[in-house]
Amino acid sequence: MFEYVWLIPLFPLIGVVINGLLGKKIKNEKVIGGLGALMVFCSFVVSCGILKQLLSLPGEERVFEKILFTWIKSGQFKADIGFLIDPLSALMIMVVTGVGFLIHVYSIGYMHGEEGFYRYFAYLNLFTFSMLLLVLGNNLLLMFVGWEGVGLCSYLLIGYYFHKKSAGDAGKKAFVMNRVGDFGFLLGTFTLFWYLGQNHNVWTINFRELAASAHLLPVGGIVTIITLCFFLGATGKSAQIPLYTWLPDAMEGPTPVSALIHAATMVTAGVYMIGRLNFVYIRSHETMMVVAIVGAATALFAATIGTAQNDIKRVLAYSTVSQLGYMFLGMGVGAFTAGIFHLMTHAFFKACLFLGSGSVIHSMHHALHHIHSHDDPQDMRNMGGLRKAMPLTFLTFLLATVAIAGIPGFAGFFSKDEILWQAYANPHFGELNTVLWAVGAIAAGLTAFYMFRLVFMTFFGECRIKEKAKEHLHESPFVIVFPLLVLAGLSVVGGWIGVPKLLGDALGGMPNYLEQYLEPVFASSNEFVQQQIQHAAVHHSVGLEWGLMSISVIIAVVGIAIAYLLYVAAPSIPAKFTAAFPALHRAVYNKWYIDELYDFLFVNPCKWLGNFLWKGFDVLIVDGVVNGVAAVVKGFGGVLRNIQTGYVHNYAFTMALGVVVIVGFYIFR
Template sequence: MFEYVWLIPLFPLIGVVINGLFGKKIKNETVIGGIGALMVFGSFLVSCGILMELLSKPAEERFFEKVLFTWIKSGNFTADIGFLIDPLSTLMIMVVTGVGFLIHVYSIGYMHGEEGFYRYFTYLNLFMFSMLLLVLGNNLLLMFVGWEGVGLCSYLLIGYYFHKKSAGDAGKKAFVMNRVGDFGFLVGTFTLFWYFGQNHNVWTINFRVLGDNAHLLPLGGVVTVITLCFFLGATGKSAQLPLYTWLPDAMEGPTPVSALIHAATMVTAGVYMIGRMNFLFIRSHETMMVIAIVGAATAIFAATIGTAQNDIKRVLAYSTVSQLGFMFLGMGVGAFTAGIFHLMTHAFFKACLFLGSGSVIHAMHHALHHIHSHDDAQDMRNMGGLKKVMPITFLTFLVSTIAIAGIPGFSGFFSKDEILWQAFANPHHGELNMILWGIGAIAAGFTAFYMFRLVFMTFFGECRIKEGAKSHLHESPFVITFPLMVLGVLAVVGGYVGIPKLIGDVLGGIPNYLEHYLEPVFKSSNEFVALQIQHGGAHHHSLVLEWGLMGGSVVIALIGISIAFVLYVVSPSIPAKFTAAFPALHRAVYNKWYVDELYDFLFVNPCKALGNALWKGFDVLVVDGIVNGVATVVKGFGNALRNIQTGYVHNYALGMTLGTVVIVAFYLFR
């Protein structure tokens, strides 16, 4: 199967061609959606075959490169169109194609009746192609092509409803902010290529060759510069401070788009990139510390904003930003496996949560449409009591909420707890470890609070929709609920492939399968850390401490859930009283700490002012002045000369006579 890896990105590309060129003529939604979904399912089947073949090989042989052809060759520089198969890329293609297929199926039902149905599935397949190119590319330049491709597709999908100004603005915002990060990615690529070539005569951007020669790089110094540049790229693509503000606005796109972007694809690209180049990042203590601090800060900052939002999708959007912060916290403390583990479990429960919110919005919109109401179908203040009429949506949503809250037995608990433990016990950041753990644990508590706040406001209590619309509320069709059920199951069982050793020993010696599976990818980094510990002294922590920290994080999550239960089920009048008592605080959190306004003041408005000044001062005065001046001169000559062409014969005769007199006079008197 390794030889057929090129089929994985090819299938979605075929879908792009068919629906893009002929979708408008096909018109049949079932055919268009079926083509889009089947192409992704084909990629999923090939991915399954590759995974099975990879697992059949010894750990040291789980690497394969399929080079199709040489793409660019110039002097010492060579870039291939080639694909890298290893445990990390295989895990990613399984997540991307598996979750992506379910979102495609869901979209067939959710997007029914949309005028641009074929255009939507064309964009969706193009997104899948780009993401698969990103994770399978065997070199930095091919990864960057996929990196830019998902950026383009996010612009197209976020701005899908282009007739809405807010959607168009959100698409442009995502596109521009990602360009800031992409600049860092390019500078990092150029610097890495130049440094390796100039100093070690290794002219390459191939991941395997870079990894084999990483030991040639000195600690810190230029490696810090290179990795910080790459991390800047990751902050843009994966929405970390300060380049995170585009992601909540991405809610302007269709809900399945939010699930695709926020769960398994684009926003995880930065985490994947760091994991792919772990051999570089581990060699810079400074960069690792920056990643850990930014990740922890993003996790807590976004979590606070999520506590005051009323739009069901925006709560989930800030939840995504926060959970991505957890992933970067894991990466920053050297827990690469834990970071990738959380990426995987997050793909399951967050896709289920977004699709569940879409099911709720679908039902609300349908009910409100029947009574011709213009109430916001996404505002949780208009919901309540939906668990009675939408049992499947409620159950899958609840399961995924428990998972993201980090309750033992569910997938999110295993991955989140592993990150928190590594944040405390890692050998990299010394006294900062306790602070990182504390911030992560508090952010987890906020997560449990605002997610259960969402559940209680949406599914519990009295239904607050207008009276006439209540009878029209109903469960979504099977094409929507089927993906929810599959993802709900994965939200429960998905974490059992990575049971931490502490729990595995209690359960009879169950190994951490994911850690063993990914070990070949992170082997050089683990060996580097082990060598550093050997020179600097090992860090020992007792089992009692580990159990205590695990229990502490669970207690914090339970406290968050309990507070949400009291405020939104037992005494729902308390939040209004709290808001009245602390209006300034609530206003600041509700308005997202005014970060967008700050960016407008510091960057957007000055850029607009500069653009207007250049336009009025140079374009209007200089360019338009020259163009209009030439036009005025030509027009003047034209006006003068056209008086000669009068159309009267006697005028022409007079002109000929005067001309003759002038010529004769010239020769007589010269």
């Protein structure tokens, strides 16, 4: 199966070509949507075959590189079109194609009747192709092609409803902010290539060759610069402080797009990139600290904003930013396996949550449309009591919410708790470890609060739309519900492949299958960390780990209890709280005014500079010179054209006058 790895990105590309070129003529939505979903499913089948073959091999042999052809060769520089199969890339293609297929199926029902249906599926397949290219590419340049591809597709899909100004602005915002981060990615690539080549005559951007040469890199110094440049790219693509503000605005796109971008593809690219370059990152203590601090700060900061939002999709958007912060926290403390583990479990429950919100919006829009109401179908203040009308959507949404809240037994608990423990127990940052753990634990409590706030406002109490509209609320079609059921099941059981050692021992010696599976990818980094642990003589008791785990669970339960108190038991309290602290509520509701700050510091100055260069230089100087030359020519032309009267006698008189002047000149000179 390894030889056929090129089929995985090829199938979605075929979907792009057929739907993109012929979709407008095909017109049949079932054919267009079915083709788009089928292509991703074919990629999923091939991915399953590759994973099966990979698991049959011993750990050290679980790597294969398929070179299709040499893409660029110039001097010492060489880049291939080639694909790398190892445990990390195999896990990622399973997530991308598996969750991506379910989102394609869901889209067939959700996007029914939309103008540009074929265009939507062409974009969706192109997005999948780009992400597969990103995770399968065997070198930094091919990864960057996929990296830019998902950036382009995010622009196209976020701005899918381009007739809406807000959607167009959101697409442009995502595109521009990601270009800032991508500049860092390129600088990191150039600097890494230059350093290894100039100092060690290793001219390569190939991942396997870079990993083999990692020992040539110094600890700190130039490696800190390289890794910080790459991390700048990650902050843009994976929406971390300070380049996170594009992601909440991405809600302007169709809901399935939000699920694809926020769960399985684009926003996980930065986490994957750090995981792929773990052997470089582990050699810079400073960068690892920056990654951990930014991740923890983002997790907490975004969680605070999520507590006050009323748009159901925006709550989930800030939740995504926060959960990505957890992943970076894991990466920053050297717990690469835990970070990738949370990436996987997050794909399950967050895709389920976004698609569940889409099911709710679909039903609300249908009900409000029947009574010609212009109320917002995404505003949770218009919802309530929907669990009766939409029992399957409610059940799946509740299971995914329990998972993201970190309740024991569900997928999110295992990955989140492992990150929190590693944040506390890692040997890198001394007393900062306690702060990182505390920030992560508080963010976990806020997550449990705002997610159950969403559940209680949406599915409990009395529905707050008009009575006539309530009659039209209904469960979504099976094509929408089926992906929810699958993803909810994965949200429940998906975490059991990565049970931490502490719990595994308590369950009779259950191994951490995911850690064993990914061990070949992170072997050198794990060895580096173990050396630091031995050097620092860091030891923690089993009782301490049980205690911290219990505290994090208690914090999550307290968050759920507070949400129940405020939005079910005593729903009048939130209004009293906002009345008592109006400034605080406005600040959180307005996202701490970060967008306004960025407008003041960057957007408006750029607009001013652009207007100045346009009006002050282009209009006055460039246009002035051009128009001035034109005016002179026009003036001369205006004088000379008086000679061209069109009358023969005038021309005869002029000729005679000319002859007299010439003769007179020769006579009287």
